[in-house]
Amino acid sequence: MSLDQTWFSESYAPSGSAFSLKITDKIHSEKSEFQTIDIYQTETFGKLMVIDDCTMVSTRDNFFYHEMMTHPLLFSHKNPENILIIGGGDCGTLQQTLKHPTTQSVTQIDIDERVTELAKIHFPELCTENNDPRATILFEDGINWVRKAEKNSLDIIIVDSTEPEGPGEVLFTDEFYSYCFNALKDDGILAIQSESPFYHVDLLKTLCNRFENVGFNATRLHHYPQPIYPSGWWSTLLASKNGEFHFRKQDAKQKPFETNYYNANIHESSKALPEYLLKALPQLKQK
């Protein structure tokens, strides 16, 4: 069968594959200063935000990504108090970090205010914590902000960006990671959305090497399902400045908030590496 205009399709050219959702309406479309943003009503996935033709977030399945971009990371740090999010304009990552009682401040910096304005309208369930007094939401160049940030001031940096092409490209460079390294405290952890463990093994290699180049002492990959993203399987790459990932398992088991995907067992299981990744990414080999 071929898929007509009643479907939104994202084709991922290098893999020769595409993922599609049946749509009932195109609710909104605009060219912001930085990118094209479309909002669709889908038949079964709720609303769908698409940026420059790439699926970003759907009502139904964003919990995989937002939970796995945050909880494995925050529960791998002894006391994550001060957090920076680069990107993350839909506010779903911000919302999850604010669930942690350790969190004292979260600064979210997305370059495009329109993403957040549209999220407030179409994904209000992700924006419930935007007015938390611990949250600061800025719209500016995140790289510049990190470059100027006070040294050794942050516990956690989360790069919740678009793909390595387009506006997000600068978030995949040595230069940016060296700014992050400097802004983090000695036991700080950087986490970045690192694409598909099936399609993007070369990118994962490059990222591991870049993290090593700028001084991080250990990297760790967490992987998880994400149906609307290419291959249906996604990952978050963590880099620890002092080389430690201290899993607070007891805290994760007794987490004082609800999740839909994450739990302490999922935390541990999401870092088990398939044979082909052990061979391709020896840097990630588990102790």
Add this chain to the structure above:
Amino acid sequence: MSLDQTWFSESYAPSGSAFSLKITDKIHSEKSEFQTIDIYQTETFGKLMVIDDCTMVSTRDNFFYHEMMTHPLLFSHKNPENILIIGGGDCGTLQQTLKHPTTQSVTQIDIDERVTELAKIHFPELCTENNDPRATILFEDGINWVRKAEKNSLDIIIVDSTEPEGPGEVLFTDEFYSYCFNALKDDGILAIQSESPFYHVDLLKTLCNRFENVGFNATRLHHYPQPIYPSGWWSTLLASKNGEFHFRKQDAKQKPFETNYYNANIHESSKALPEYLLKALPQLKQK
């Protein structure tokens, strides 16, 4: 964008989603006695076999499925010697079971000989062990075979079937599972491909209840990526007659064969259940 005839698309109606692969050629198409079988050359996934418009197997990514349908199962049994495969006509599951030194006999019964004939031509890498003296390949009604099988004669039964609609439907019934229960030894294990842990939670519930109804004492779910199947995330459901799953971890760590996905860590991690499945399937709750 819409996807034209240069793509093969499988739309999974209840989920309102579709997965597509770019194709360069339709190599073969036939209506066998039981189903329509198409073979495509894809741009990046090698060859693709499609049965009744559902993707079955691709050169590039079948390793996830075939390894996860067999190794977690065989390494969860103390001494899996005598194995029955119902379905599995592409011979990839047979090939993996024969890698285990414990295996003394494997009988594969697919109703449609054409699937195996086409696999020999288009997926010869899956058929390398078809002439192993421990293997018996039959083409007949698997249900009838199991019904007549000697009681307490089998260690393992693997149901490597198509979807619960069409010719595979009878492989999702109480009647069939009771035949399996009778044919298994007291410490025998049944395993069945159990669809997507995201889209098919209701089916998983039904299967757990059916296994319990016919006398199995414990069930366990292993989940894993499978990019070409709906949601990109798939599962194998195990049912143990005496309620025991004895993971031979040391044997898995020292497995005398190569794998691409499976290893001892993946074995353990693939049974960690997300929060929403713990709630939906309390039968699977881990001890």
